[in-house]
Amino acid sequence: MVHHVGHWLGLYDTYQGGCSGSGDFVSDTPAETGEYQACEIKPQPYNSCKVAGQDLPDPVTNFMHSTRDCCAMEFTVGQV
Numbered sequence: 775m776v777h778h779v780g781h782w783l784g785l786y787d788t789y790q791g792g793c794s795g796s797g798d799f800v801s802d803t804p805a806e807t808g809e810y811q812a813c814e815i816k817p818q819p820y821n822s823c824k825v826a827g828q829d830l831p832d833p834v835t836n837f838m839h840s841t842r843d844c845c846a847m848e849f850t851v852g853q854v
Contacts, residue, residue, distance in 0.1 A: 776837045776846065785853055788832075788839045793823035798838060800852040804830035809840045 786798040789806045797805045807822040819831035833839050837846045838853065 777840060780838050780849075780853070785838050788836050793828065798853075800850060802850045802852040803836065803838075804828060804833055806832040806839075 785800075787809075788798050788803050789808045790796075790798045791805070792807050793805050797803055805823050805828055820834060821828065821831045823832075833850070834841050835845055835847050836853075837849055839846065
């Protein structure tokens, strides 16, 4: 539900545009290739845009990532 309220408030999915796009138009959200549904209780860092030169892991715990509910727990400062 939080994810959909985020859309209602104007936020995009964190994987919007993939590695080469402008992402979710929030500067502090790392780019990523797409949804990453394999999530554990303590998610492991995963960087789907490493080939594109990005050093930051995918935001798998972000509410706008479309991850499983048990892993979604945060917005970035820019999303807030």
